[in-house]
Amino acid sequence: xxxxxxxxxxxxxxxxxxxxxxxxxxxxxxxxxxxxxxxxxxxxxxxxxxxxxxxxxxxxxxxxxxxxxxxxxxxxxxxxxxxxxxxxxxxxxxxxxxxxxxxxxxxxxxxxxxxxxxxxxxxxxxxxxxxxxxxxxxxxxxxxxxxx
Numbered sequence: 001x002x003x004x005x006x007x008x009x010x011x012x013x014x015x016x017x018x019x020x021x022x023x024x025x026x027x028x029x030x031x032x033x034x035x036x037x038x039x040x041x042x043x044x045x046x047x048x049x050x051x052x053x054x055x056x057x058x059x060x061x062x063x064x065x066x067x068x069x070x071x072x073x074x075x076x077x078x079x080x081x082x083x084x085x086x087x088x089x090x091x092x093x094x095x096x097x098x099x100x101x102x103x104x105x106x107x108x109x110x111x112x113x114x115x116x117x118x119x120x121x122x123x124x125x126x127x128x129x130x131x132x133x134x135x136x137x138x139x140x141x142x143x144x145x146x147x148x
Contacts, residue, residue, distance in 0.1 A: 079107030
């Protein structure tokens with residue numbers, strides 16, 4: 001599968017894919033706002049950030065969406081992702097590597113000195129962590145959650 005830069009016209013299809021991720025993740029109890037996700041993906045694809053996608057038989061089956069910004073405490077720039085997901089029937093390490101590398105290269109071209117990827121969904125945390133380490137990423141913290 002070839003990695004492509006998404007266009008604003010892909011936003012609805014990306015949002016539908018995001019619904020699959022949401023519904024199987026630690027976020028499932030939080031309402032999913034399709035219109036909000038579509039607007040964010042449209043904005044990122046229009047230049048506020050980037051969305052890289054992969055297609056199978058013409059349908060988007062995976063992607064990574066993110067941006068580059070300054071740290072809140074520094075003028076140095078870093079890359080961050082909103083979401084990284086490949087539909088289960090399309091998963092393979094080669095596709096995932098191509099998506100992450102496309103995002104990493106894009107971030108560097110935008111002036112980022114670091115890229116941070118998170119595992120906040122509760123899905124395949126160990127294997128995803130190993131995958132990120134294989135690509136040269138290092139653990140950079142831990143996330144906790146509490147109902148209030």
